[in-house]
Amino acid sequence: MTKDDSNSLMRDWRILVLIAALIFSAISIYLLPPAFDKGIQGNVQLGLDLEGGSWIQLEYKAELVTFETTGSVDELLLGISDDLDTEVSLIETNVVEIRKPFTREELEPVFAQYGATITSYEIGVGPETAETVKRILEEKINRLGTRDAKVNTLTTFGGASRYIRIELAGVDMITAQEIVGQQGKFDIRIQTTGDETEHVLYGDAITSVGNPAQNPIGSSNWGVPFTISDEGAQALREAAIRTGATDRPMDHELMMLLDDEIVYSAPLSSDLATRLKGEEVRNLVASTGVGEEALNRAMILEIHLRAGALPVDVTIAGSGSVSAALGEHFKTMSVIAGIIALLTVGIVVYYRYREPNIVIPMLLINTSEIIILLGIARYFIQLDLASIAGLIAVLGTSIDQLVVITDEVLHEGKVPSPNVYLKRLARALGIIIVAASTMIIAMLPLAIMDLSSLRGFAIITILGVLIGVVITRPAYGKIIMGILSR
Amino acid sequence: MAFDLYDLVNKYPSKQMMAVPLVITLIGLMIIGANFMFTGVPVNLGIDFAGGTAVTVMSDDTPEQMEAYFASYPLISIGEGLNRGNYLRFGPMSDEEFQSLSRAISARYPDAKIDQIGESFGETLQQQALIALLFSFIGMAIIVFIAFRTAIPSIAVVFAAFTDILVTVAVMDVIGLPLSLGTTAALLMLIGYSVDSDILLTTRILKRQGKLEEKLKNAFRTGFIMTTTTLSAVLALLVVSWIGGIEIIMQIAAVLLIGLLIDLMNTWMFNAGLLKWYLQSGKAAKGVNR
Numbered sequence: 001m002t003k004d005d006s007n008s009l010m011r012d013w014r015i016l017v018l019i020a021a022l023i024f025s026a027i028s029i030y031l032l033p034p035a036f037d038k039g040i041q042g043n044v045q046l047g048l049d050l051e052g053g054s055w056i057q058l059e060y061k062a063e064l065v066t067f068e069t070t071g072s073v074d075e076l077l078l079g080i081s082d083d084l085d086t087e088v089s090l091i092e093t094n095v096v097e098i099r100k101p102f103t104r105e106e107l108e109p110v111f112a113q114y115g116a117t118i119t120s121y122e123i124g125v126g127p128e129t130a131e132t133v134k135r136i137l138e139e140k141i142n143r144l145g146t147r148d149a150k151v152n153t154l155t156t157f158g159g160a161s162r163y164i165r166i167e168l169a170g171v172d173m174i175t176a177q178e179i180v181g182q183q184g185k186f187d188i189r190i191q192t193t194g195d196e197t198e199h200v201l202y203g204d205a206i207t208s209v210g211n212p213a214q215n216p217i218g219s220s221n222w223g224v225p226f227t228i229s230d231e232g233a234q235a236l237r238e239a240a241i242r243t244g245a246t247d248r249p250m251d252h253e254l255m256m257l258l259d260d261e262i263v264y265s266a267p268l269s270s271d272l273a274t275r276l277k278g279e280e281v282r283n284l285v286a287s288t289g290v291g292e293e294a295l296n297r298a299m300i301l302e303i304h305l306r307a308g309a310l311p312v313d314v315t316i317a318g319s320g321s322v323s324a325a326l327g328e329h330f331k332t333m334s335v336i337a338g339i340i341a342l343l344t345v346g347i348v349v350y351y352r353y354r355e356p357n358i359v360i361p362m363l364l365i366n367t368s369e370i371i372i373l374l375g376i377a378r379y380f381i382q383l384d385l386a387s388i389a390g391l392i393a394v395l396g397t398s399i400d401q402l403v404v405i406t407d408e409v410l411h412e413g414k415v416p417s418p419n420v421y422l423k424r425l426a427r428a429l430g431i432i433i434v435a436a437s438t439m440i441i442a443m444l445p446l447a448i449m450d451l452s453s454l455r456g457f458a459i460i461t462i463l464g465v466l467i468g469v470v471i472t473r474p475a476y477g478k479i480i481m482g483i484l485s486r
Numbered sequence: 487m488a489f490d491l492y493d494l495v496n497k498y499p500s501k502q503m504m505a506v507p508l509v510i511t512l513i514g515l516m517i518i519g520a521n522f523m524f525t526g527v528p529v530n531l532g533i534d535f536a537g538g539t540a541v542t543v544m545s546d547d548t549p550e551q552m553e554a555y556f557a558s559y560p561l562i563s564i565g566e567g568l569n570r571g572n573y574l575r576f577g578p579m580s581d582e583e584f585q586s587l588s589r590a591i592s593a594r595y596p597d598a599k600i601d602q603i604g605e606s607f608g609e610t611l612q613q614q615a616l617i618a619l620l621f622s623f624i625g626m627a628i629i630v631f632i633a634f635r636t637a638i639p640s641i642a643v644v645f646a647a648f649t650d651i652l653v654t655v656a657v658m659d660v661i662g663l664p665l666s667l668g669t670t671a672a673l674l675m676l677i678g679y680s681v682d683s684d685i686l687l688t689t690r691i692l693k694r695q696g697k698l699e700e701k702l703k704n705a706f707r708t709g710f711i712m713t714t715t716t717l718s719a720v721l722a723l724l725v726v727s728w729i730g731g732i733e734i735i736m737q738i739a740a741v742l743l744i745g746l747l748i749d750l751m752n753t754w755m756f757n758a759g760l761l762k763w764y765l766q767s768g769k770a771a772k773g774v775n776r
Contacts, residue, residue: 049599057607059604059606059607162610163607172592173588173592173600174585174588174589174592177585177588315581315604316581316602316604317603317604317606317607318601318602318603318604318607319584319600319601319602320599320600320601320602321588321598321599321600322598322599322600323596323597323598323599325596325597326542326544326597326598326599329544329597329730330730330732332730333726333727333729333730333732334732336726336730337722337723337726337727337730337735340722340725340726341719341722341723341726343722344718344719344721344722345715345718345719345722347718348711348714348715348718349711349715352711352715385732385734385735386667386668386671386734386735386738388735389668389671389723389734389735389738389739390671392719392720392723393675393719393720393738393742395719396679396715396716396719396720397678397679397682397716399712399715399716399719400679400682400712400713400715400716401682403708403711403712403715404686404708404712407704407707407708407711408708427689427693430689431685431686431689434629434630434633434681434685434689435678435681435682435685435686437629438625438626438629438630438677438678438681438682438685439675439678439679439681439682441622441625441626441628441629442622442623442625442626442674442675442677442678443622443674443675443678444621444622444625445617445618445619445621445622445674446618446671446674449614449617449618450614453667453734454667454668454670454671457671458671458674461675461678
């Protein structure tokens with residue numbers, strides 16, 4: 001290669017685009033924002049299975065029903081709400097959200113009673129309810145100070161939000177279930193005799209909840225202050241006096257139940273017992289005891305009190321967790337897998353061409369493709385184990401296509417004149433574009449579906465193929481010509 | 487050289503070349519049919535689709551010890567990796583049972599990966615996966631037809647992709663690899679890979695000038711090296727994920743490995759045979775001179 005040649009090679013747009021993309025990626029991964037303390041991964045976002053953490057996917061026990069009616073919609077709503085004994089709300093002119101689980105078969109006769117027919121039925125809730133649930137969950141999670149949490153609504157093709165997925169980095173499964181799995185039928189009861197208890201008030205009587213606080217201030221005694229409504233205060237006073245709790249608090253503990261499970265139980269304090277004899281008390285404090293443990297208990301109790309109740313019942317559709325140590329192990333193995341795959345490919349290609357001048361550019365192009373891919377992907381997806389597999393599959397496709405280019409232009413081992421060369425390169429790129437389009441089409445459904453764990457895989461594959469066709473393959477064609485025509 | 491590997495593609499008459507993959511496809515169909523008769527599904531469903539719990543633990547415990555430890559839970563199978571990695575599958579269970587299981591796991595195996603899928607969620611995933619597979623396949627077929635605009639070569643490519651998937655699924659049935667999210671993704675990817683080599687072959691044969699034997703031989707050389715490099719990357723992936731106990735990558739790699747081997751056969755026996763027959767019978771005259 002003369003100096004002129006190498007200059008023209010450096011000025012070629014294909015090469016310039018490649019270099020620009022590489023610089024952009026390096027900056028994205030390590031400089032924007034600066035990520036020198038994060039090690040080799042830089043700003044690349046890692047999924048739960050590489051970082052450690054838990055996920056829980058909840059399914060709404062509710063449905064969206066599209067109906068047709070000639071009668072009054074208001075009457076229909078009132079009617080079905082009454083008959084089904086549940087909350088219903090109109091989310092579009094002819095779509096109603098029913099907040100209890102019923103099958104379509106169960107609903108059809110009810111709708112028919114009011115002269116309406118069901119045209120479509122889908123499990124899930126409307127966008128507004130989904131947003132509310134998301135907010136409640138986020139608040140619950142934030143209160144615990146979890147460092148990295150994501151709450152995502154998964155919507156079906158029909159437009160119903162059917163699932164909600166919560167991802168908590170660095171939290172184990174049992175804690176995660178405690179945070180989100182439970183939800184709220186909050187019930188305060190009072191002990192009557194022995195194991196018997198009596199209902200006092202429900203969660204709806206709780207009007208506000210404060211942060212865990214020392215009680216009294218400056219002590220190591222922790223508690224959660226909360227306020228109840230006038231009716232609640234009245235009910236509490238009546239129950240306390242009737243059961244005799246005001247006289248013998250120790251025999252008549254006040255209990256808080258969440259979904260029929262006792263989350264808190266303690267006797268009335270002597271101070272409260274005395275006050276209740278004379279008046280209704282709206283401001284209460286649930287003491288959780290002394291020390292660190294008590295503070296933790298107070299924080300969880302606060303969530304139960306504050307945002308315990310979701311507007312819709314949910315069931316756990318799926319869940320999972322990875323320990324931090326195992327995530328670390330997977331991370332190491334992923335890097336090793338990438339390096340070994342690259343080396344293996346290098347050996348095989350070398351065996352075929354026996355020409356370092358071809359093999360080294362191939363491997364360099366391959367590596368830069370992965371770097372560019374990571375640099376772009378870091379802005380919008382998390383890398384999980386499945387996407388690592390996608391990444392290595394991209395490496396495979398990429399080598400495939402570099403072989404096509406090499407063989408196409410090196411027809412019968414000779415390097416043709418630049419004109420013929422470019423024509424052949426164009427033909428090779430033609431083959432590659434068709435192959436790339438099929439790969440993209442094949443992966444597209446997975447990329448747009450909420451098929452949970454496979455989205456990353458599909459997006460990485462599509463992105464990799466695109467980068468290959470637009471950036472690295474043309475550059476490789478140019479480089480290999482420059483090198484071989486020396 | 488006494489033996490030229492790449493000339494193999496010219497050694498046999500086209501009908502003989504096509505017969506072998508066709509017979510294998512038929513056998514594949516029979517295996518899938520038998521599986522369907524015995525289990526009610528064409529391919530065994532993994533926990534992603536059937537519901538259940540998958541657990542990866544790093545432990546020196548023997549399978550017998552684990553079986554004893556988890557005796558009160560619906561344990562289906564224990565798979566052993568190379569390097570202390572174990573992959574346990576449990577059937578569907580209630581929320582309470584699952585919570586007690588996750589406590590049991592974290593008590594004895596704190597370094598674990600647990601994934602639980604409910605039955606109804608599994609069914610939703612199943613439907614979505616089926617739709618994805620269908621859409622991918624139809625999309626691929628459309629692109630192939632647009633690219634070649636001639637019926638026989640296009641049908642050959644689409645058919646080869648179809649048989650790739652079919653025979654791969656049959657092999658999965660035989661070796662007991664379940665259909666999971668990972669293997670579904672791999673099957674979809676196979677559609678892309680399968681078309682890769684077919685397009686190379688078809689373009690080289692139909693759009694290049696020269697002697698048919700020469701073109702076939704050259705296409706085979708390129709295609710063979712192409713698929714073998716991909717195969718080597720996938721093999722590396724399989725080995726590392728096996729050693730590292732990364733089940734999902736192992737499943738993806740295993741399916742890709744099987745699929746690529748079958749694709750090698752389908753492309754260079756069936757598809758090459760069909761194109762040879764197509765050109766020799768003169769049916770393509772119009773297409774070539776187009």
